[in-house]
Amino acid sequence: MDEQKTPEQPGRPNLFQVIGSVLAAGFGVQSEKNRQRDFAGGSAGTFIVVGIVATILFVITLYMLVKLVIGAASA
Template structure:
């Protein structure tokens, strides 16, 4: 790995995780992500975003059920 490369910033990690959730990613960003020194930021961000997505769906269902009752 080229030592002059720096690790992606938090917004870049979040953008990459969002792109992965939708199944789209540019070749340049994919190469940057795979060239990163650690997968930990991507894994943690993915877990947090998945949890937020599930909680959002759950909240939406609870709201709809509450309005239907």
């Protein structure tokens, strides 16, 4: 049988949707529709891994930005 996605039965979110959901949740602007899609069809492991990677990238970006500002201030 061929399963068709209906509005009541959302499919699994793809990688870009997971990344978007993690970023939106990090900023606190996740839509109700996307939240329901994530809880209905998403894998917790995928969201955890993407969240950890996003956090690491955020910390590295902040570290580099601080180093840049401190370097510019001392020059």
